[in-house]
């Protein structure tokens with residue numbers, strides 16, 4: 001059967017802006033409360049060799065020998081440890097991520113350096129560029145080119161796509177070490193394209209509304225990501241999207257005009273609501289519906305996630321069976337913002353790096369060995 005995946009939840013051109021942009025480099029200072037707390041050591045795959053850089057390593061306090069902290073995107077399992085009291089050194093991230101770090105975490109802006117996508121910056125003598133990662137809004141791949149010519153690519157979280165094979169930086173420079181998002185690095189993970197899933201969600205919604213016009217449509221979402229699911233329904237039905245004030249504040253910070261223009265502030269002004277994933281339970285949705293009994297008689301909810309896969313079913317969306325109880329119907333849909341196994345293989349075969357370091361599901365030695373055997377197979381010949 002279809003099953004839902006449980007990873008903690010935790011996307012060009014070659015335009016060049018002037019190198020050596022002036023960047024803020026707030027210096028490291030020790031805060032007293034951090035001194036008393038034992039810190040786990042920072043794993044090696046979060047440190048870029050030959051540089052004073054770390055990637056997505058904020059929960060280890062100040063890291064000895066490292067003076068610049070890169071953040072790939074604004075998901076908790078990557079920014080965890082960042083807070084108002086951060087004082088361990090400059091943070092580098094995309095402009096959208098920088099806005100969220102300031103707005104949601106109140107990190108002192110003295111420490112935040114936003115780097116435009118596709119622009120080259122020289123930081124501590126290293127050429128750095130952020131590239132669109134096809135993950136959540138603001139997510140970036142980070143490309144480091146050292147003075148000795150070594151190139152490192154850190155994917156953060158990403159969904160590999162054909163467009164990445166046209167990024168000039170990736171076409172023109174061999175990557176020596178690839179730090180890879182291996183969330184779904186197992187052949188059992190096959191899922192459809194995001195476009196196919198969006199079309200499916202719209203089709204299900206329209207069919208449902210035909211049978212029961214008084215339906216409240218709910219899309220479950222984490223903090224950021226998967227916005228296209230509710231936007232697709234909004235566009236197809238010509239309806240606004242309701243989200244509570246704190247979510248609206250985050251969504252409006254994206255500078256994504258189509259999305260901002262589709263939001264509304266009152267739940268009873270639209271049949272399309274965005275709720276936290278945790279609210280997608282029968283009891284919770286039943287209670288939620290009670291607030292709208294004058295308008296709606298049923299709930300159709302979508303839980304967009306990656307998923308585990310059953311060999312016999314392939315990636316056919318038509319095999320999805322919703323869970324229903326009374327007037328509440330919940331669909332788990334495979335809208336993934338991470339690469340499928342075949343997308344990972346295609347990306348690795350395009351890049352042909354000298355070495356691959358997995359960054360997800362690495363705590364088990366058997367898992368790590370299995371992933372390295374896939375990489376060897378992909379790069380054979």
Ligand SMILES: [Zn+2]
Pocket residue numbers: 009010073075135136157
């Ligand atoms: Zn993520």
